[in-house]
Amino acid sequence: MAVSLQEFVAIFIAALYNLCKTYLGNRPYRPDPSALNLKIQFYINDPRRYLMSNETKVLGLPLESGRWLFVVLGLIMNVCLGAVYAYSIFLGPVKKAFNSSASLSILPFMIFLTFFTILMFLGGRVMEKMGPRKLGIIGGIMVGLGWLLSSFATNIWFLTLTYGVIAGSGVGLVYGCPIAMGAKWFPDKKGLAVGLIVAGFGGSALITGKIANALIPSVGLSNTFMYFGIAFGIILFILSLPLRFPAAGWTPRGWKPAAGAVVAANLTPGEMVKTGTYWGLFLCFMIGSIAGLMAIGISKPVGNEIIKITGETAATLVGVFACFNALGRPIFGWLTDKITPRYAAMLNLAIILTVSIIMITAKEGNTNLYVISFVGFWMCLGGWLAIAPTATATFFGIPNYARNYGVVFFAYGLGAIVGGIISGQAKDVFGTYTFAFYPTAVLAAAGLVVAALLMKPPVKA
Secondary structure, eight states: OOOOOOHHHHHHHHHHHHHHHHHSSSSSSOOOHHHHHHHHHHHHGGGGGGGGOOOTTTTEHHHHHHHHHHHHHHHHHHHHHGGGHHHHHHHHHHHHHHHHHHHHHHHHHHHHHHHHHHHHHHHHHHHHHOOOOHHHHHHHHHHHHHHHTTTTOOOOHHHHIIIIIIIIIHHHHHHHHHHHHHHHHTTHHHHHHHHHHHHHHHIIIIIIIIHHHHHHHOOOOOHHHHHHHHHOOOOOOOHHOOOOOOTTTOOTTTOOOEEEEEEEOOHHHHHHHHSSHHHHHHHHHHHHHHHHHHHHHHHHHHHHHHHHOHHHHHHHHHHHHHHHHHHHHHHHHHHHHHHHHHHHHHHHHHHHHHHHHHHHHHOTTOOOHHHHHHHHHHHHHHHHHHHHHHHHHHHOOSTTHHHHHHTTTTTHHHHHHHHHHHHHHHHHHHHSGGGHHHHHHHHHHHHHHHHHHSSSSOOOO
């Protein structure tokens, strides 16, 4: 019986998991060759037993434990998708290669995040009909193609098309797949599961930033784009193959919502946008995105030009910041589960306000202030990418989750545009990125008020 690529991936993941579990849980491990051969033959004869062909198994494991494999797959996929967060490493070489201004050099990053947002919205609608596997495959191919075609860019506009439009669109299609799966497979731990999945996106810059910083000087900007494109396309295609939603209404065995927990209103997108809760979430998410995405795009230049640290040190610190961006996701996801979306949002915005004020006062040599501030910016952006999807499921329900979060996610795209404009204009008009932190401070203060007043369970009309 022929084994398809999807089946092979499913068998490999499940077998590896089971072997590790057996080895760690029963030491010393003495394998029985005849029993092992029997199991191998069983899998070869009927490999679909390791697929989710019924409602009692996930990749051959019980649902309650097997669902965690989707978290692992989603995290790895997000490492590929989150390479955009390493754009500050590309910013200098892009500016030099195409002889572009600061505002134009940041344009591919802004357009990437804009199309990411638009396709996230469209992808949410398509996912309900197509499912996460097919959508993930299509988006993964687009991601790889966009990065690959960027290697042929001869000007900033070409790069904006290939990197910004094509790769950004692909990321938008793929990104929602593991997040929607996390929300649907983990009604009992939505914030934690989604936070762990998107931690890969936040931590991506630690890996991809280091790789890019090593590749660009040695093989050049174009070849770096090409290598990333090939790798991302292959990885995303393979990891999309096992993805699938649970049966409608599925909950973990024995789990019941805690007494006093927020009961979702199960709203459609049209009903959702008519609530004050939606607009409170949208505005706060947008403010967090403006501050975070602006900071991510200028992390290295701020370190070099304002604090006067070396290029290599700044690149290393971008990796450190990425760690906190990744950590912010499960931390704020867990906090959203524990203290409600409203108070998690207010804590996040209070941190943004504080670090914005610190960066307004930072001068040459204030390395500690720079590190503390950008740790805060990166962590809080990561936090919003856990708060927002968890709050969407908590306030507006699971049945229309994919479409609802696609609408909420427009806040992220607007944040990318506004954040890029703020940083580019601060540099071009005032000659320094310091002036970029005044608007983020004011917006964070306003966001605290909005969160306190509007981020509460909606009442369905």
